[in-house]
Amino acid sequence: MIVDFCSYNIRGLHNKISFAKDFLSHNKFGIAALLETHVKKEDAAFYSSIVAPKYKWLFNYDYHNNGRIWVGWDDTIWHVTLIDASAQQITCEVKHVDGGSSCLLSIIYASNDGVLRRHLWTKLTNLHQRYNSSADMPPWCLMGDFNIFLNSFETNGLMPRRQGYIFEFRTCINDLGLVDLRYHGAVFTWWDGNISAPVLRKLDRVLVNDTWLRTFDLSLANFLPRGLSDHNPATVYLGIVRDTIHKPFQLFKHLMDNEQFLSTVQQAWEDPVIGDKWFIVTTKLKRVKLALKNLNTSGGNLHANVLSARNALLNFQGLLPMAPSHAQRTEEGKLSNDLRRALLLEEKFLKQKSRVRWLNLGDGNNKFFYNSCKGRWNANKILNIYDEDGNNFTGHKNIASVAVSYFKN
Known part of the structure; x- marks a missing residue:
C-alpha cells in the first residue's frame, strides 16, 4: 500500500x-x-x-x-x-x-x-x-x-x-x-x-x-x-493503483569504498556453478548483485540499532490498549529511552563523519550534478502517449505497450 x-x-x-x-x-x-x-x-x-x-x-x-x-x-x-x-x-x-x-x-x-x-x-x-x-x-x-x-x-x-x-x-x-x-x-x-x-x-x-x-x-x-x-x-x-517501476541495479562508488566490498564480491563469485560458460557467468553475476544489495542494505551497526529500537517502540505502541496500565506506560518509557540513546549515538557518529568529510565533499559539485540529472529526468519523462488512432494512454505499462506496438508495426 x-x-x-x-x-x-x-x-x-x-x-x-x-x-x-x-x-x-x-x-x-x-x-x-x-x-x-x-x-x-x-x-x-x-x-x-x-x-x-x-x-x-x-x-x-x-x-x-x-x-x-x-x-x-x-x-x-x-x-x-x-x-x-x-x-x-x-x-x-x-x-x-x-x-x-x-x-x-x-x-x-x-x-x-x-x-x-x-x-x-x-x-x-x-x-x-x-x-x-x-x-x-x-x-x-x-x-x-x-x-x-x-x-x-x-x-x-x-x-x-x-x-x-x-x-x-x-x-x-x-x-x-x-x-x-x-x-x-x-x-x-x-x-x-x-x-x-x-x-x-x-x-x-x-x-x-x-x-x-x-x-x-x-x-x-x-x-x-x-x-x-x-x-x-x-x-x-488514496486507494489508487499505480504502476510500480523496478529500477535496474546500479553500483555506486560509496559501496565500492566499503571495506567488505572486495571480500563480498570474491566470496559470491567463487561459489561453484555447474553448466555452460554463459550460464556460469550470468549466474555468478546475479549472485554478486544479490550479495552487494545485501551489503548496501546492512546499514552498519549504529543504524541497525536505531531501526531495531524504533521498531520495538512502534510495535509495542501499536499493541497498547486504549487505556494502558501503569506497567505498560513504564515499559513504553523504557523503549522510548532506548530509541533516544540509539539516535544519540548515531547522531554523534554522523556529525563526526560530516566534519571529517566536509573538505572533500562539502565544497564539491554534488548539488550541481544532482540538479542536472534531475532536470534531464524531468525533461525526458513521458507521462502520456497517443497511439496511431489518437487514443491517449497514461501509466508506465500502457505507455510501454503502445511504444512496443508502434515499433513492431
Whole structure:
C-alpha cells in the first residue's frame, strides 16, 4: 500500500532530527506535514533539508512566529500549489504528476485556545464558499491536529467544562459537509504523558467531503504509533493503483569504498556453478548483485540499532490498549529511552563523519550534478502517449505497450 499523505504533530524537532528523518524516509510519503516543530524561521530551511532533503517545503511563518505548520512534498510525485495559509492551516491544491489524481488538501494545527479556533472555523467556511460559488466543490481532505474532539467516547476523561467549543467544531464540519474518513489504528490519538492516570483524547483526525468519497472511494486513513511524540501520525491512502517501476541495479562508488566490498564480491563469485560458460557467468553475476544489495542494505551497526529500537517502540505502541496500565506506560518509557540513546549515538557518529568529510565533499559539485540529472529526468519523462488512432494512454505499462506496438508495426 502506498501512503500518499501524512500529518504528524511531532512536538519539537530539535532533539528528534534523526527520528523524523528516519520516519519520513522509511514511509516514503508523497506529501508530509510536520506540526509544532518549535523551529525558528531562520533555521527552517536548514532543518527541513536534513529531515527530508528530496522534499520541497511550505511554511506558515508569515502568519505565526513559530511556524507551526510545515508541508513538504516529493515533486516527482505531486504538484503542489498554495491556495491559502493562516496561523492554523495551510491549504493547497495537489495534483499527481500523471494527471490522474487531484484534490484540495488542508493541513490543520488548531489553536488550543477555543476562542482562537473560531478563526479557523471561519477560514474553512470561507474556503468552502469560495469553491462552491464558482463550481462543484473539488475533493477536499482536512487532516492534522484539531485540538478538540467531537464526542464523549473520544476521551477517557471528563468532558471539558466549556462544551460549547465542541458544539462549534461539530457545527463547522456539518456546515462544510465533512465526515471522518474510515480509518485503522488508534482511536485516541493524544495522551498527556501522565503514566499513573493518563488522559487520552482523539485530537487528530482526517475529514473529507462527499466529493472526495465519490472520487476516492477506496481511500483509507491510518493512525500510526506515536513514536517519540504524544500524538499519533495521521496518514491517508488514496486507494489508487499505480504502476510500480523496478529500477535496474546500479553500483555506486560509496559501496565500492566499503571495506567488505572486495571480500563480498570474491566470496559470491567463487561459489561453484555447474553448466555452460554463459550460464556460469550470468549466474555468478546475479549472485554478486544479490550479495552487494545485501551489503548496501546492512546499514552498519549504529543504524541497525536505531531501526531495531524504533521498531520495538512502534510495535509495542501499536499493541497498547486504549487505556494502558501503569506497567505498560513504564515499559513504553523504557523503549522510548532506548530509541533516544540509539539516535544519540548515531547522531554523534554522523556529525563526526560530516566534519571529517566536509573538505572533500562539502565544497564539491554534488548539488550541481544532482540538479542536472534531475532536470534531464524531468525533461525526458513521458507521462502520456497517443497511439496511431489518437487514443491517449497514461501509466508506465500502457505507455510501454503502445511504444512496443508502434515499433513492431
